[in-house]
Amino acid sequence: MNNHYQLAIVGAGPAGLSAATTAIEYGISVALFDEQPALGGQIYRAIESVPEQRANQLGAEYLRGKKLAEIFRKSKVEYFPNTQIWSINSQREIGLLQNQQAKLITADQVLLATGAMERPVPFPGWTLPGVMQAGAGQILFKSSAIIPADGVVLAGSGPLLLLLAWQYLHAGVDIKALLDVTPLFNPLRAILKLPRALMAHHYLSEGLAYKAELKRAGVKTLHGVSDLQAHGEDQLQSVSFRHLGRNKSLQTDLLLTHFGVIPHIWLTQAAGCAHQWDNGQQCWRPEHDAWGSSSIDGILVAGDGAGINGARCAEHAGRLAALQVLHALGKFDRRQRNRLAEDDRKSLQKERHIRPFLESFFRIPLTLLTTPDDDTVVCRCEEITAGQIRAAVAAGHGDSNQVKFLTRCGMGPCQGRQCANAVTHITAAACNKPVQQIALYRGRPPVTPLTLGQLSSLCVQEAK
């Protein structure tokens, strides 16, 4: 590994891979860092090692990752798997950790393609062993062929939940019920966005095909579910909810939930990039222009980490960011950059037509995001409840960071990844303010856990 690269990319998902292979063709030095031992990100996880049968069960969209990986393997990009990025600053100085050894490198241009994470939505019992996120179920299936042996209850809202149900159906998993918490009036709202969505109709036909197949197979799907709760002493035993005006309950030892995905912004935050509240996607995302340039010179973002648009868009956005990087490095002028970008720009626009419809259709109700129950744990690490957050707000702390200082909410090992959004929503509701007026937690390095021993290995290296 060199101490300096012209382009450093973080994340080996679709955005990072396509950016790397585009940039390397112009003879610049490119390094790609990723925490995982294999490339593909979460969406194409295990893409190079997955057996054919499992790949088919995962569906056609998953297989798109194969081509990306093949092109990447033929390129001369320096690829560093098993590498954690624990710091990045506005001077494009990157702190990384490999085999217990910390290292600082610099880059002329940095592309952060850190992808998405599940939107954490606290509800009673969500911390019980046996309650996991739907993405976790999918990751276990993709990379380890582990599927629920004793059946599963799926609950939440969003395309991923439907996809996972379809994948599980093909893998022979007993789906006890699919509890859809999407409000019943959402489809009505979304209808206005349907004409535009038809311009990217493959998403719609795919979704409808999954639905039809689940129905044919007799998977029990309940729509308009509310008041989701997980129960159990030391582990999950049952799930209760309201459906059509009645309280219902199901016995299960596994509940997989999904409430949409949000950008993973901990590195852009650490770098000090400006962020904005995206009302359509109900989350924070880094501010960026049409090329992915963030508010900091030489730091770009692409893929779901820049705002949720899905894997196909990530590929295009990655290439657009690479073109901007090459332009910034003087490889070609603005006109040539624009010309080279034409195809990706067009495809990106086309794929994006589905988004307003999806955002409207799967919009998470505010009642769920603000966690009505005072006893529900919001900060999983420090075990801070919604009631404690509301008490802090009532005591005059009308801001996420003040709530954090007062309660320790967001100060645990996950550094607020799991509670930031919920705290923002709860604080906003308690202050009677719009969410975008509540400041986001300030992020500070180290972004991932780093022992003092690992940190001091920096000095050992310099002394040598």
Next chain:
Amino acid sequence: MVQVSINGSTLQVTEGITVAAAVLGAGLRHTRTTVSGAKRAPCCMMGVCYECVMVIDGQANRRACVTYVRNGMSIETQNGTGPAIANPIHE
């Protein structure tokens, strides 16, 4: 297959999987307790929720979902903040 020890029991697990996948596959229902004693288990499987921290090869607070199994690895449920550091790094 590789051989690991999960809370003292020796087990053969598939090579190339994460510690979290291995312990879930082995039927471990919880992988840590919080400071207050509540039981927790892996939740996100992608390194962002930090619920799966375990004591791996004597080192506490290691995320089981981003740590891969190795032959001879010792994996233990983490209670609270885990054991006091017994193995500071000496070069």
